[in-house]
Amino acid sequence: MKSPKRQFFLFLLLFFVVNVLQSAYTGLLEDEAYYWVWSNHLAWGYYDHPPMVAFFIWLGGLVFDGELGVRIISALSFVLMLVFMWNTIEDKEKENHVALFFLVVVSIVFLQVYGFISTPDTPLLLFTSVFFYFYKRFLQHDSIRNSLFLGFAMAALLYSKYHGILIIGFAALSNLKILLNTRFWVAGIFGLALFTPHLIWQYENGFPTFVYHLKERGDDAYRFMFTLNQFINAVAVVGITFPVIYGAFWKKKATGPLEKSFKFTVFGFFLFFLFSSFRSQPQAQWLSAMLVPMAIFIFPYFIHHIKARKWLYRLGLAQLVLIIAARIFFVSPSLSQITLEPHLADTWVPQVKEKTGGSPLVFINSYQNASVYAFCTGIETHAFGIPDGRNSQYLLLDTESEMQGRSIYVVGKQLKKNQFLVNKNGLDLYSCRIDPFRTYEKMECLIEAESIEMTRGQEIRIPFKLINTYDKAIDFKNIRLKGVFQKRRKMAFEEIELSFPNLKSLKAGETKNLEAVFEVPAQLEEEKITFRIGASFEGLPAGLQGNKVLVNFTPNQ
Numbered sequence: 001m002k003s004p005k006r007q008f009f010l011f012l013l014l015f016f017v018v019n020v021l022q023s024a025y026t027g028l029l030e031d032e033a034y035y036w037v038w039s040n041h042l043a044w045g046y047y048d049h050p051p052m053v054a055f056f057i058w059l060g061g062l063v064f065d066g067e068l069g070v071r072i073i074s075a076l077s078f079v080l081m082l083v084f085m086w087n088t089i090e091d092k093e094k095e096n097h098v099a100l101f102f103l104v105v106v107s108i109v110f111l112q113v114y115g116f117i118s119t120p121d122t123p124l125l126l127f128t129s130v131f132f133y134f135y136k137r138f139l140q141h142d143s144i145r146n147s148l149f150l151g152f153a154m155a156a157l158l159y160s161k162y163h164g165i166l167i168i169g170f171a172a173l174s175n176l177k178i179l180l181n182t183r184f185w186v187a188g189i190f191g192l193a194l195f196t197p198h199l200i201w202q203y204e205n206g207f208p209t210f211v212y213h214l215k216e217r218g219d220d221a222y223r224f225m226f227t228l229n230q231f232i233n234a235v236a237v238v239g240i241t242f243p244v245i246y247g248a249f250w251k252k253k254a255t256g257p258l259e260k261s262f263k264f265t266v267f268g269f270f271l272f273f274l275f276s277s278f279r280s281q282p283q284a285q286w287l288s289a290m291l292v293p294m295a296i297f298i299f300p301y302f303i304h305h306i307k308a309r310k311w312l313y314r315l316g317l318a319q320l321v322l323i324i325a326a327r328i329f330f331v332s333p334s335l336s337q338i339t340l341e342p343h344l345a346d347t348w349v350p351q352v353k354e355k356t357g358g359s360p361l362v363f364i365n366s367y368q369n370a371s372v373y374a375f376c377t378g379i380e381t382h383a384f385g386i387p388d389g390r391n392s393q394y395l396l397l398d399t400e401s402e403m404q405g406r407s408i409y410v411v412g413k414q415l416k417k418n419q420f421l422v423n424k425n426g427l428d429l430y431s432c433r434i435d436p437f438r439t440y441e442k443m444e445c446l447i448e449a450e451s452i453e454m455t456r457g458q459e460i461r462i463p464f465k466l467i468n469t470y471d472k473a474i475d476f477k478n479i480r481l482k483g484v485f486q487k488r489r490k491m492a493f494e495e496i497e498l499s500f501p502n503l504k505s506l507k508a509g510e511t512k513n514l515e516a517v518f519e520v521p522a523q524l525e526e527e528k529i530t531f532r533i534g535a536s537f538e539g540l541p542a543g544l545q546g547n548k549v550l551v552n553f554t555p556n557q
Contacts, residue, residue, distance in 0.1 A: 004095040008086065011102045016079050018327075019116040023071035025331045027342035030368035032118050033375045036070050038393060044201035047208050047393040051198070052123040052160040060118075071118050077126040078115040084129035085292060088136050090258070091300040100309065104299050107316035109239035110288050111295065112323055121288045123160035128167055128292040131157055135171060136258050138187070147183040151190030158195050162213070163289055166272060167265060174264035175257040205396060216390060226277040233284040234270060237291060240322070241315040248298040248308055262293035339425060348424040349376045355421050356409040356431060364412030364541060367392035369424075384441050386414075386541045387484050387534065400441055407435035414541050434538050438478060442469045443506075445481065445533035445546035452531055455554050457522040463515050464533055464546070468506040476503050479535055482542040483516055485551070486530045494521055495542060498533065524553070 028036070038046050038054035039061060045051055060072040086094075086101065094101065105111050114122045131153040138146045157164025178184045202209060235242045254260040269290035273282045302309045329336035333343040352361070352373065360380040363370040370383035382399040385391040394400070411421065415430035422429050444467040454460055462483075468474050481503075483496035496518045506512060516533060529551045534542030 004098050007098040011098065012079050012082060015082070015102075015115065016075055019075035019078060020068070020072065022327055022331065023075055023116045024066075024068040026067065026116070027345055028067055028070060028372065028375060029117060029119075029341050030344075030372055032070055033371035034367055034393070035118060035120075036375055037371045037397075039070075041397055044197045045205070045209060047212065047391065047396055049120045049161055049209065050159045052127075052156070053118060053120045056123055057118055071116050074114070074118045074122045075116055077122060081126045081129045081292070084126075084133045085296050088129065088133045088258075088296050089299055090136075091303060093303050094299070097299075097303050100302055100312075101299055103312060103316045104295055104302065106320050106323065107239070107241040107245060107312060108237070108291050108295055109319065109323065110237040110285070111291055114288065119285070120161040121285050124157065124163060124289050125292055127153060127156040127160050127164070128289045131164075131167055131171075132258075132261070132293060132296065135261065138184070139257055142181060142183045144183065144186065147187040148190055150184075151187035152194065154187065154191030155194035158191070159198065161289075162209075163286065166269060167289060170265040170268035171261040173268070174261040178257075208391075208396065212390070222278055226281045227274065230270070230274045230277045230282045233273075233282060233287055236284045237287050239319050241312065241319050244308060244311045244315055245294075245298065248301040248305075248312075249294055252298060252301040254297075259297060262297035265293045266290045266297070344425055345372050345376050348422045348429070349373055351422040352411065352429070352431075353377055353379070355419070356411075359433075360403060360406060360408045361431075362403060362408055362410045362437070364410060364414055365389035366412065367394055369411070369429075370394065384439065385544045387486055387532065387544060391544055395441065400439060403437050403439075405436045405438070407433065408437045409433055410437075410538075410540060412541075437538070438475075439537045439543075440468075440470060440474050440479070440535065441543055441545070443467065443474060443535055443545050444469060445535070447531075447533065447547060447549045449549060451550040451552050453552050453554055454520045454524075456520050456524060459517065459519050461515050461517050462531075462533075463513065466503075466506065466512045466514050468508060468510050471508050473508055474506040476500075476505060478538050480539075481516075482534055482536055483518060484532050484534050484542055484546075485521070485524065486532070486548065487525075487528070494524065496521075524551075 035053045036057055038051070039057035042054060042058055043051060046054065056073040056077070057070050060074075061069040063069065064072055082105065089101075111125070114125050131150070134146060134149045134153050138150050154164070154168050157167055172178060234246075238245050249263075249266065254263045269287055273286050276282060302312055330340060330342055333339070333346070336343070339347065349372065358377075358379060360382075361370070361373060363373075363381065363383045365383070365386045365388060367383040370381040373379065374381040380399070380402060382403050383392060383394045384400070385395070409431045411429055411431045413427055413429060415432055416428075418430045418432040420428065421431050444465070446465040446467060447462060448465070449462075452460075452462060466481075481498045481500060483498055485494040485496075487493055498516050498518060500514060503512075503514070530548040531551050532544075532546035532548045535545045536542045
């Protein structure tokens with residue numbers, strides 16, 4: 001045990017075993033179930049994120065079933081992350097402080113979270129450590145070999161999550177001289193070449209991920225709480241050790257381009273998402289990638305500053321106790337005082353399955369419920385978005401066509417006049433049977449105007465294009481087109497029935513120029529309001545077929 005290598009290996013083994021056990025005995029988070037759905041349809045990209053998390057889950061599913069199959073690669077990637085982090089540290093005294101290194105890791109709570117769960121941040125953390133390791137190697141010797149390895153790390157970052165571009169960008173900003181190095185550009189070009197299949201996928205599918213993140217998100221009116229949340233998130237990702245962790249980061253001076261890149265990345269991440277808080281509410285996990293360079297950077301500080309190390313031991317060990325307790329609560333619902341997300345499936349899935357007789361289900365505005373239900377039961381599911389929510393990967397999958405013409409149940413909180421199914425953590429779910437089921441979610445209702453002038457209480461005419469994107473005709477027997485007014489935060493608060501008596505069908509690939517004619521509701525409020533046209537199938541809520549257009553009100557004459 002005096003050998004640092006043996007100490008390091010035993011700590012790695014301990015972390016791996018604990019995370020494997022945690023993986024096997026903890027129910028999936030809803031987002032994990034969603035990414036599991038992705039893994040059953042491998043592609044170069046997905047609606048929400050790049051494909052690395054789906055590949056991780058698919059790879060684990062080749063070895064194990066259930067929750068362990070979803071998470072086994074995450075547990076392995078956590079171990080690999082620690083290995084790359086350790087080998088990136090340049091301090092010569094590190095071999096004498098193996099336990100201290102693992103205490104630093106324990107003292108940063110979000111590093112623990114991604115030790116077993118499978119989300120895009122899991123591979124992002126791994127390849128952040130890989131990137132900085134090969135960046136260190138490149139700084140030491142800018143050979144073609146190290147250039148290619150660095151380029152591979154760049155591509156892997158981007159395949160994990162788009163936040164990876166921030167890692168690359170802040171590293172370059174910290175050392176502008178590197179932009180004059182031809183072999184750094186070789187790394188970038190090689191990384192871009194490896195990333196090209198994803199860009200081709202985006203082009204072929206209409207850039208859904210970019211449209212979602214850059215246009216559809218961030219629709220909330222600014223509130224000071226958004227900016228305050230960024231500071232709260234910075235504390236939350238570290239935990240109760242935040243005074244000593246951030247204190248060490250602030251006090252330690254960067255020596256050399258590698259450590260300078262660490263400091264630039266941490267500050268850059270925080271400031272980037274601080275500024276983004278003026279557009280939308282930031283989320284804690286957006287800061288996760290900065291924790292890797294921060295841990296590497298501050299570890300030597302605790303080696304050489306005994307007083308800070310003592311405080312790290314006190315707060316770090318206290319945090320370890322809290323982490324162990326939280327892990328136990330995740331595994332055992334009976335010990336937890338509150339119902340945690342991994343426990344929810346056991347409270348609603350069996351009841352829904354029993355009341356719907358094991359039929360295929362279509363969930364309204366909940367890709368999470370659809371994914372969890374499919375994972376737990378193996379029954380086919382589909383989910384479609386409505387204006388109150390958003391689209392998801394289900395829009396790009398072929399699950400809609402698989403439901404066509406079949407007898408299915410539609411499930412959602414919106415169906416209050418129908419059969420009550422279950423209360424899911426305070427939310428009532430209802431269902432109705434549809435036989436046969438027919439939807440055309442990919443039909444488009446395109447308003448070409450950038451904004452619409454409206455006067456309350458007066459008739460308005462809005463021209464739009466109705467586009468059949470399918471390779472078959474659409475029968476409008478059970479389809480109604482509706483105009484939907486929305487406030488900020490996507491809240492649909494007014495629906496207008498649109499009448500088109502001569503609209504009987506739409507041929508495959510056909511486009512019709514129509515005009516929505518209706519009386520503008522007199523009770524609309526003076527605030528940012530948008531209007532769109534959606535299709536309602538079988539009396540269900542209108543969908544997301546139409547684009548949102550800003551409404552400008554003019555005074556009544």
